[in-house]
Amino acid sequence: MFKSLNFKATLVSVLLLLVLLAAWQLATLPASGGSAGPAVSAEQAEYLKMLGKDPGTAKAGGFPTPLQMGQTAWRHLSDPFYDKGPNDKGIAIQLGFSLARVGLGFLLACVVAIPLGFVIGMSPLLRRALDPFIQVLKPISPLAWMPLALYTIKDSSTSGIFVIFICSVWPMLINTAFGVSAVKREWLNVAKTLEVKPLRKAFLVILPAAAPTILTGMRISMGIAWLVIVAAEMLVGGTGIGYFVWNEWNNLSLTNVIFAIAVIGVMGMLLDLMFAQLQKWVTYAE
């Protein structure tokens, strides 16, 4: 039953993909000869060429066809690690830069948000005291911090990491605090009657009890971080998949832009799958 459902779903997915590709192919077909409108005289053609509008190549260089896309993707994927100067690096290297920034910013956010969330979750006083700050800081677009970060840090790459940090910190902080404060009273009572020391209680009772909620926060954070890194790299430039997109836009290479978009999507999915797996490990059935 499940197997056949899976099979059907895959079949529909593949069909949809084929339909989309076919539509794309149809939409990018070069206009057929007969529909070229009123014929132009030799003088007119000459004039158009002088204006840069060669009537013979009117359709070339427009939106790429699926075939062109395939060729570009193959070219990128067959040599992902080349490095020919600052503006011409392989896709894997650009992706590596982005992943490193996201990883570093995310890790910093974990180091800050999880212990702080623990404390907030345990102390109703701190929870109320810090709530206004969190509520104000949370809705600020991480990119709004960019000028401030650039001014104070004075390094564009570190500023990117800071922006990732600031956008990942909130969901993790809020989820950790919520998870810790929602640990069942009865488990804490068990720990109390067993005279469990505070640190042992934190690691052996509260942490595993709150882990699924904390992991959910981390998963949301990672999703946001991956969204933000592209925009941040477009702003700070230099390296990374976001910069690659912007650079290829300046080169007017739509095939490269589309290829990068696909890479961003696939990478985001892989990151999310990774956290889904982690979540599965720490989730417990009651």
Added chain:
Amino acid sequence: MLNEAPVTAAAGRPFLQVEGLAKSYPGTTEPVFDEVNFSIARGEFVCIIGHSGCGKTTILNVLAGLETASAGHVFMDGREVAGPSLERGVVFQGHALMPWLTVRKNIAFAVRSKWPDWDSAEVNEHVQKYVALVGLSGAIDKKPAALSGGMKQRVGIARAFAIEPKMLLLDEPFGALDALTRGTIQDELLGIVRETQQTVFMITHDVDEAVLLADKILLMSNGPQARVAEIVRNTMPRDRQRATVHHDPQYYPLRNHLVDFLVARSKDLSHGKAPAHPPTVEPGRGALADAPATVTLKAVA
């Protein structure tokens, strides 16, 4: 507390002594209960019965050290109870097992808390002994989610016994179980308690459970201002069995006494109308002597 004087004279005291316990919540005029006085001897099995809202669970939590009373004192073994302690094992109403740990690790957590210096072989041996005691050796490496309600409660009991406490506190441990499972676990509990000479304080709503298990039954009047209105001594032989207990001539007088109290008398004794120092009665004794017992209070018709 400043008045430590009575504590020094602990020699003649009962094992557990509850004196003038009261609990009131801010914003209410009447306390939930007050002037709760009773004592438990070492090795005694005591049940407390009363309607919902009379503060039974609060009393148990005060004994466990999880809650503080508004007034009064609890002394155990000559020392005042001031907080949670490994000397008192608690079996919670909703088993309170940690769902991310297996049965073995749940109990090992408790064992390690009591004996932090033990190595893992010692811990494991101890855990296996107590899991076997409740007949769950086959399920020792399962997580609680894979166990039935009765098995979970057995693990809860094993965990409480495994720390070898001086006293066991059970908060309506069988409330959520079906009648058949409840009967089986009652028998098991009775067996273990007799074997280990454990002192037990247990909350129950079930009159038959109290008659089977308890040596002494505390009857609580209704709240607000509930009190322990009467102490009923179970005079049936201690080796009573669930299968045969209802044939004992004392069974029905005793049971009827409890039911009469809960149905008719407990509500008239709320608002502090119950005596602060409850009388002890032995309603079963009359059936033995084949004559009305002098100590038995007549139920209010």
